[in-house]
Amino acid sequence: MTERATVAECEVLEIAPGELTATVSCLKNERAFDLLASVTAVDWPERKPRFDVVYHFYSTTTFRRLRLKTRVDEADPTVDSLVPLYGSALFMERECHEMYGIRFRGHPDPRPILLYEGFVGHPLRKDYPIRQEQPLVPYRK
Amino acid sequence: MDARTVPIVPAAPQGAKDAAFEYLTTRKDELVGWARKFSLFPYPFVTACCAMEFMAVSSTPYDTDRFGAALPRFSPRQSDLLMVVGTITHKQAPILLKVYEQMCEPKWVMAFGACATSGGFYQNYAAVAGIDRIIPVDIYIPGCPPRPETVIDAIMKLQARIAGDRHPIVTKDF
Numbered sequence: 001m002t003e004r005a006t007v008a009e010c011e012v013l014e015i016a017p018g019e020l021t022a023t024v025s026c027l028k029n030e031r032a033f034d035l036l037a038s039v040t041a042v043d044w045p046e047r048k049p050r051f052d053v054v055y056h057f058y059s060t061t062t063f064r065r066l067r068l069k070t071r072v073d074e075a076d077p078t079v080d081s082l083v084p085l086y087g088s089a090l091f092m093e094r095e096c097h098e099m100y101g102i103r104f105r106g107h108p109d110p111r112p113i114l115l116y117e118g119f120v121g122h123p124l125r126k127d128y129p130i131r132q133e134q135p136l137v138p139y140r141k
Numbered sequence: 142m143d144a145r146t147v148p149i150v151p152a153a154p155q156g157a158k159d160a161a162f163e164y165l166t167t168r169k170d171e172l173v174g175w176a177r178k179f180s181l182f183p184y185p186f187v188t189a190c191c192a193m194e195f196m197a198v199s200s201t202p203y204d205t206d207r208f209g210a211a212l213p214r215f216s217p218r219q220s221d222l223l224m225v226v227g228t229i230t231h232k233q234a235p236i237l238l239k240v241y242e243q244m245c246e247p248k249w250v251m252a253f254g255a256c257a258t259s260g261g262f263y264q265n266y267a268a269v270a271g272i273d274r275i276i277p278v279d280i281y282i283p284g285c286p287p288r289p290e291t292v293i294d295a296i297m298k299l300q301a302r303i304a305g306d307r308h309p310i311v312t313k314d315f
Binding site: 114128134 | 231232234235238264265266267269270273274275276277
């Protein structure tokens with residue numbers, strides 16, 4: 001399952017989650033995409049599999065951009081971590097993990113980065129109640 | 142005339158009681174309130190973009206120095222006006238509470254801008270919808286960000302409140 005397209009001068013590549021590490025190491029080593037610019041996810045609540053995990057790459061030698069998407073399901077939202085290939089994945093995967101609940105297999109430090117310890121749920125998922133707060137300080141009466 | 146020969150005249154001649162400024166009468170609360178309202182030491186708890194407006198209002202041409210609120214103290218123990226400037230997130234809330242608790246009495250809290258007042262447009266998992274859910278607030282400033290005139294108006298209103306307030310020398314704490 002590999003689809004290619006070009007949207008707004010950004011090449012888009014859709015792959016299966018199992019092909020991720022092989023594809024990305026090919027992009028890095030053979031296609032000179034030496035910069036991982038972002039890691040995020042998209043939640044499609046009615047779709048199966050539910051999540052897109054989206055990566056953006058940039059090449060500082062050929063000046064090309066590439067968007068890599070892979071679909072994972074809610075039951076097992078796991079993809080391989082890209083930390084062994086790109087150091088910048090360290091923080092971005094932590095954020096994606098806490099906001100969408102995507103698990104990155106092999107991530108060395110999956111603590112929350114923007115949220116706090118004890119936060120229940122994943123706030124950027126569509127089914128997180130929009131006004132639900134989890135205060136750390138008890139409110140005044 | 143030689144400078145040495147200038148006679149030294151006392152400001153109030155000996156025995157002239159009407160010219161001497163020897164005592165005046167006032168109420169204790171008025172005196173203490175007058176002293177306190179002109180010696181506000183703000184602690185700027187600055188978290189977001191309202192900081193730009195805070196800089197604008199503290200420097201020329203607006204200049205909070207004219208109202209005795211000039212010198213920001215970056216230790217809560219030395220300040221008596223907590224200016225909460227910007228959005229307070231739930232992650233930031235314990236820090237704000239700790240800063241507030243470290244301030245000595247008397248202390249006042251100013252919610253600067255829409256976010257500190259009510260959360261502004263951040264009605265979500267991250268932001269506290271108004272710092273008055275955590276600490277008591279004395280004066281709220283609307284605006285996103287507030288105009289400097291609004292801030293000065295708030296300082297003057299707070300000063301008027303301090304001047305008219307009771308200022309007990311002995312409180313319940315000591």
